[in-house]
């Protein structure tokens with residue numbers, strides 16, 4: 232299985248060669264998409280990724296650095312569908328989000344005719360298993376990056392289990408502590424946001440845990456202004472650390 236990084240930046244002002252957060256798990260020729268920051272469909276398609284293999288899109292929360300590319304991603308799939316005369320390989324595409332507004336808003340931008348060739352579904356995220364098929368299980372757990380309202384929790388992290396491997400994706404979190412239960416149980420990959428947290432403190436915090444590889448993404452200004460030196464410092468604490476860049480592909 233592979234991880235594709237389409238956007239590695241947090242919600243900063245634009246930075247050269249970096250777009251806001253989006254990545255996908257590529258397993259058994261199927262793409263499970265996580266967050267949809269600006270330009271993610273463009274980055275993926277121009278890198279040769281087959282967008283007709285997307286089956287599920289998980290949005291961790293409604294902030295624009297995680298959602299800005301959603302309408303364009305759905306539009307590009309539609310474009311490929313009509314140009315290649317092929318439907319998405321796995322049928323309807325499901326969008327998961329804590330708020331239906333994100334999904335409805337994307338469809339509103341796309342206009343009514345958009346739905347004419349392939350269908351999309353919406354699932355409201357709550358704690359527990361969101362998706363389970365023969366190969367992949369995705370479990371959501373709320374965090375407090377966004378304050379809950381009467382309608383429920385508004386931001387989530389994910390545990391992704393794929394054929395015996397465990398991946399944890401932080402989304403945006405109020406505190407790394409919120410991920411402790413999953414991290415202390417051990418994981419093959421941890422994708423951790425650095426927009427709100429110091430990468431060296433994160434490495435110190437989890438250096439004794441069984442983390443196969445720690446991927447930092449959702450970079451904030453602090454990490455971007457001191458990328459190489461900070462990476463060196465992190466690797467002194469925890470050797471298996473990568474600071475992700477847009478376009479990176481990792482085999483797991």
Ligand SMILES: [Zn+2]
Pocket residue numbers: 241242252294296297403426449
């Ligand atoms: Zn963010």
Ligand SMILES: [Zn+2]
Pocket residue numbers: 292294376403
């Ligand atoms: Zn956020």
